[in-house]
Amino acid sequence: MTVLITGANRGIGRALFDGYQARGENVHGTTRSEQPDPNWHYLDVTDPASHLKMCKALDSQTIDLLVCNAGIYPDKSQGLADGYPPEMWAEGFATNVTGVFLTVQNLLPNLQMSDAGKIAIISSQMASDTRAPGGSYIYRASKAAALNLGRNLAADLKDIGVAVGIYHPGWVQTDMGGSSAEITVDQAAKGLITRFDALDLDTTGVFETWDGHPHDF
Secondary structure, eight states, X not given: OEEEETXXXXXXXXXXXXXXXXXXXXXXXXXXXXXXXXTEEEOOTTOHHHHHHHHHHTTTOOOSEEEEOOOOOXXXXXXXXXXXXXXXXXXXXXXXXXXXHHHHHHHHHHHHTSTTOEEEEEOOGGGOTTOOOSOOHHHHHXXXXXXXXXXXXXXXXXXXXXXXXXXXXXXXXXXXTXXXXXXXXXXXXXXXXXXXXXXXXXXXXXXXXXXXXXOOO
């Protein structure tokens, strides 16, 4: 199986990369720094030219699983009274939403070469409208948009044999999640890999937690 993971140089993405590599899969990762390894690709998910360059490097290569993991949380410490500047909204949506769409759009031909292509979109429980304690408006809104994008992609891609799942990775001990988070990156990655393995056309459009529970939309 060939897997491509965006934002694979650290955190959950790196743990997923290492997990699939340990399992013997052919794993490609993206990062925003140049890498000499042919299985690592430079990708700024917000930049169409960057996508085209990576696609040329992956021309005619089958991708069985695309994991859209790259994302940012720019507004963690913003205050409602004077925070959340427009450029921060633009950056958050460009990365967390448009970046996912561009990745899927550009790699769809590679996914269609697979007998059972899959797309896994890392969203968050903060995307759910049933979990709204306030704050983090940009992150919450962008992850909700990514969830909506994934659900609609699932509807459109089912007829061409590509399944789409959307996942909450847990509250994970990363730079984004903080040291007091509930689970380690290895726990998150192990659970997510199990979820991705189970994804198929019968379950396409699913929104699940890392440990296999259906999540409220």
